Amino acid sequence: MNDLNIHNESSEEILGRMVNKYEELSGVSLGLADERRWLLQTVAYSLFIRNETTNEGLKMNLLRYTKGDYATEMGAFTDTERLGAKKASVLLNFEIEEAKEHLLGVNPVRVTPGNNIYFLTPYFEFKPGETIKEVIAICTKEGIVGNGYLPGEINKIVDPFPFFKSVINMEISQGGAEIESIESLKERIRNAPSKFSTAGPGDGYIYWAKTANQEIIDVNVEMTAPGTVRITPLMKGGVLPTDSVLQDVKAICSADKRRPLTDNLLVNKPTQINYNIDFTYYISNKNIGLVNEIQENVNKAVSEYVTWQKAALKRDITPTELVYLVRNAGAKRVSIVSPVFKKVNSFEVAKEVNVNPKYGGVEDD
Structure with a gap:
């Protein structure tokens, strides 16, 4: 899909086609130094630029490729406006x-x-x-x-x-956001068809909850009892939403045209599932000259794991992901004490507490 184009000819291919047609009609062969060939080369390049512009214009009509103001205008088809700064x-x-x-x-x-x-x-x-x-x-x-x-x-x-x-x-200040990113807008446009139902689908609540604040990266919607729907939003960086953000989510999702009369909405903060990171890693003696670099890369890998682990609700605490990242950073062997695998429910998010990676030294392969 990345090569979806109407015109696929290069400028050289266009030039070749023009030269061949000219020679066919005139009976004259155009050498490389022929001025007429230079003229055709200029025209071929101009046609190539026009074709590329046409290709780009086509892509701006497709959500996958659209960007900038084109994406903003595409939202009009589903009544999805780009969220302003908050x-x-x-x-x-x-x-x-x-x-x-x-x-x-x-x-x-x-x-x-x-x-x-x-x-x-x-x-x-x-x-x-x-x-x-x-x-x-x-x-x-x-x-x-x-x-x-x-x-x-x-x-x-x-x-x-x-x-x-x-x-x-009394609480951490929260809820401020820059103008919505194009990628976030495109994701909401994809989900927009769900908002037109009046039956209260989960996707519909997710769509409206995310319009409350563009810092909301994940939303869980569940029926906890007949007629009771629990909405759990999560902010960027795994941060818990403040009470004021929860109020905004509830107000938006409770509008008459969005909430069925039979639904009682509960908007709650995610439950944090705490875990520790405690492991010892070893480096191969073949990489003894890269010890400092590998140690730095391991620390970055740990930070990447922490960020990944709390970037979504219902993401199980998975030590194998940590081992993968640390080994990919250059460690030969990883001996993990914690975390251990733990199931995370749909309204929960993992939260690191103590982070303690230890360098165990160099060892033979």
Whole structure:
């Protein structure tokens, strides 16, 4: 399929065909230095460029090959728009100095971890007797710049209000995303036909769940009981979604035209299945001059395994994959203590805890 073209002639083949036809009609042989041959060569090259442009235009009409703005336009056939950049969100905990007997309203305020990144709250209120209020704040900048602030790092207020005491983020900030990649858009276009059913198919829920945030890389949909559907999204890098991302997924999947009336939706975080990496590897004495390079490659292989293991839900913890990668990195022998093979369920994701590769030295073949 990679060679799907209307025109397959090279410029040399086009030139040969033109020269042969000219000689046939004129009865004159064109030598390599003949100026008429040079003229035909110019025309042949121009025709070749035109043919290549036509081939490329054909491919832009096929989802497998399309790219750029062509892919964006192809989404119109299935009502699939390219997702724009999104802002990160985070759960904040505000505290005032003392409880009040009256309602204390707070206009939108900005908080920051101390740099040029700001999170803006909506209007919120402390009811009589309350000293603590949890509020979801949205980053003022689009994209991934607002992601990754750990609990406790967002703790400075830019717009203090009366009786303010402290603010702190209760969860890692998440949900910010750049404009959707073309590959992600094409994958959603492939899945788009499922969204037109009103019967609530799993693929339909998967499609809509992924429209909540382009950082969602995998979604599991299961019926846990008659009338109850559990949706489990996973973020890039094996990161668990925050509560605000789960709310977005549930809101999108619960729309009247997407959720059957008989479905009760539960949107949950994946369950993490912890595992350790502990092994000793040995290098052949034939590669003694490459010890440092092999050690570096082994460390990269371990990182690759960790990334692969948590890149999807329901991916079993598989030590054979780790052995393959380490041996491919140059190790002669691998003695594994952990991980051991473990089944991972459809709503679970593997998560590394302790990573401890050990170099055992050089040994004979």
